[in-house]
Amino acid sequence: MNVSRIMLGAAVALFLGCRPSPPPVAPVNESAQPVPPAQPANTPPPVQPTPTKLPSVDKPKPPTPATTAAPEKNSLRDLAARLIEPTDKAGWRISESAALELERLGPDASKKLLPLLGDPLLEVRRGAAFHLLSSFDPAVPEQVTAFKKLLDDKDATVRNIGFQAVKQLPQAEIAAASPQLATLLDPTHETKAENRAAVARLAGTLGAKGAPFADALQKAATSDSDDRVRAAAIFAYMQVAASPETAVPLLQKALKDSKPSVRLVATGRLRSLATKAEAAAPDLAAALADDSEDVRLAASEALVRIGPPALTPLRTALETGNANAKKLSLACLSALGPAAKEVLPAIEKAQGDADKTISDAAKELVSRLK
Structure with a gap:
């Protein structure tokens, strides 16, 4: 009887899909290394995969710079x-x-x-x-x-x-383009001297409207390698300067330029300033000894226009200058008239000059002043 009950219970359990309870699982120690599963006896060792060599891939070449396409025929x-x-x-x-x-x-x-x-x-x-x-x-x-x-x-x-x-x-539009035009006075940007000189002359025609060109013109007047550009820049600077006498320091530097064409422009501009060129009188007196006759004559005319403030520089030229300077200084003193009495001792001394032309001119002037 007991055996029959046991067999019946087993059959029922099998029919209902029951399974015996699994044995309890021990807690996992996370720090422990995993243990590989035991290999059955006579099991061949696992086959290691052979690394596959991938085909080489060429690095992409940098893009070729775009070139300007030639016009289609x-x-x-x-x-x-x-x-x-x-x-x-x-x-x-x-x-x-x-x-x-x-x-x-x-x-x-x-x-x-x-x-x-x-x-x-x-x-x-x-x-x-x-x-x-x-x-x-x-x-x-x-x-x-x-x-x-x-x-x-x-x-x-x-x-x-x-x-x-x-x-x-129109002048207003040219003046508006002055930032672009002024760069053309820079020899590192505009290599053709005739173009730089043309820009300088154009700036001068603007008068006061050409004031934005002033700095570029001043730089060109003193540092450009071409004398045509320097001369044009000096002339133009005088035209655009807010006050012409502010150009006197620039003109004084230009009197020492290596090219007579530039020195002539400087003396001519100083002559136009008349008494406002007083600060340049010593430089003009030194220019009476210039190698260029045109420069010498322009300097003498400028000194006469300056008037009595030029007397002291003229006396220096008469005492220490070369023959040309002495002759022209006497001519200037004669043109200044009675004001030349201030330097009469120097004129009297010149009466004994070895150059007969100088001594004769000094004697004549002394007789007029006494």
């Missing part, structure tokens, strides 16, 4: 690039054949060249600028803007074309 850009041709005298001229091709494209073809003033290809910019300059209209804002931008071009020829256009603008 027979395009407007191609035509613009052919619009000018070099001359025998290192200049440029319009290509008649290219100009004829442009004319055949109709009356609007030239207008389409305006955007090409900003083309990345130099030949295109140069040809378009050269062609459009002849029809530049200061009353057309689009043209004015486009040509002003040429003042910043890297090419000297293109910059000069832009400058030729800007020169045609």
Whole structure:
């Protein structure tokens, strides 16, 4: 009976899916190293995977810098690039054949060249600028803007074309472009001396409106390597200076310039200042001994215009100068009239000069003053 009950219970448990309770699991020690499962007897060791060599991949090459595309043949850009041709005298001229091709494209073809003033290809910019300059209209804002931008071009020829256009603008607009134009006085930016001199002369024509050019002109007047630029800058600085006498220190430096053309401009400007050039009287008296006759004469005229304040420098020239300086100092003293009595002892001493021309002039002046 008991056996039958036991067998019946087992059958019921099997039918209901019951399982015997698993044995209790011991708590896991996290610090302990995991124990690998035991390998059954006669089990071959695990096969280690063979590392697979991946195919080599070339490093990507840096992108090639973009280059300016050449104009397509027979395009407007191609035509613009052919619009000018070099001359025998290192200049440029319009290509008649290219100009004829442009004319055949109709009356609007030239207008389409305006955007090409900003083309990345130099030949295109140069040809378009050269062609459009002849029809530049200061009353057309689009043209004015486009040509002003040429003042910043890297090419000297293109910059000069832009400058030729800007020169045609009203003075107020030229003055507004002074920051761009002033950079053209810098030889590191504008290498052609004739262009720098032209900018200086243009600034001078502005008068008081050219005041923004003053610093650049002063620098060019003393440090430019070309005497044409220095002379033009001196003249222009006098024109734009708020007060002309403020230019006296600059003119004093220019009197010692290595080139007579620059010294002549300086003496001429001092002569125009008359009594306001009094501070430069000693420098002008020293210029009476200049190698250039033109400079000597201009200096003597400036001293006479200064008047009595020039007497002391003239006496020094008479006593210590060379023959030319002595002759001109006596001429200046004679022109000053009775005021020259202040330096009569020096004039009397000159009566004994070894140069007969000097001694005779001194004697005549003494007789007039006594």
